[in-house]
Amino acid sequence: MARTQAADYDQKREIITAKAAELFARRGFSAASVSELAQTCKISKSLIYHYYASKEAILFAAMSDHMDTLVELICNRAKATTTPEAEFRSLTRDILQCYTGAAHHQKILLYELSFLPAPQQKEIVAKQRAVIAEIEALLLRINPRTKANKKKLRAKVMLYFGMMNWTHTWFNASGPISRNELADEISNTTLCSLN
Amino acid sequence: MARTQAADYDQKREIITAKAAELFARRGFSAASVSELAQTCKISKSLIYHYYASKEAILFAAMSDHMDTLVELICNRAKATTTPEAEFRSLTRDILQCYTGAAHHQKILLYELSFLPAPQQKEIVAKQRAVIAEIEALLLRINPRTKANKKKLRAKVMLYFGMMNWTHTWFNASGPISRNELADEISNTTLCSLN
């Protein structure tokens, strides 16, 4: 029954990756041990090495999954039927939803990237750059005059990601401000800086 | 000659703390080893334990030093003689200068806080809260109408720190935008969101 085992394979692999993302986010990649991950998954350590070649490979899988979701969301999204402003506001809501919905993945992406071997690190960074470029292009469409100062536009994009990426340290979805209210506040702040 | 030894003591302690901040920032607290720190300082590992009780104690010293500098800068600054807006712009420049001037210390403050034992962690967090409260009070002075929505004002303050704290990932002081230009861009963005 090789087919049923293959199905089980993918399922177990996903459990390991998800638990690893949580563990790496909570304790940091270096401080987290493969033994601890095995205990959390209630499997043997050897079984983890059946699914992944190394501890780093687990980190890469967790990061890649999340980064692919972000690229899909930002770069491969449906053509907007509204104004660029409305598109930016809507996209910002979607990104923040993706961030808060996969908080562990988002955290390791921000904190543990340096623990990847150089080739995998480059792969993640390339996708991050694509995401940044997409936001930059969108801001340029909103205000074409920003083309005159590319360096300043780039700074505005990075300040946007600063606001977005820092939210995980303080924002609580069940707190006084809703996720969409926060997204709109970030959109407003970025948009008013464009003029 | 206890006095000359005491002078040498403080000097060596400072070297250890500075080199540790750099090492912890580059490799992460967990991945960095005390042996590696000793080699970097060209002293024995045992000597490090003569100056510090634990690896965590070194991290705390490096964080505390930087946090005290920030508190001094932000909370104990001279009474402004200009408008609140001008004070905010000037303070933002000073904070960014402090960030970029002590990049390693700033990085460990953002990334390695969770590795401190709970009591020391609380001590650092208390100082960070004081800094946040000071910026919030300043924004309130700039636009007193923001008092009507305290939750939104707090969000604006956290977005400000998001922009500031994220700069270390992309900003290069010898790049196309100067440190003061970036500070002014952050000030402008925050100020226009207040209206």
Add this chain to the structure above:
DNA sequence: CCTACCGATCGGTAGG
């Protein structure tokens, strides 16, 4: 022959 999986243990290195 293969894949899936276990208990036990490897050579090295961590903080102290």
Add this chain to the structure above:
DNA sequence: CCTACCGATCGGTAGG
């Protein structure tokens, strides 16, 4: 201020 070490635990792999 050093060398020599410790108890424990690390990431990764052995035979079956």
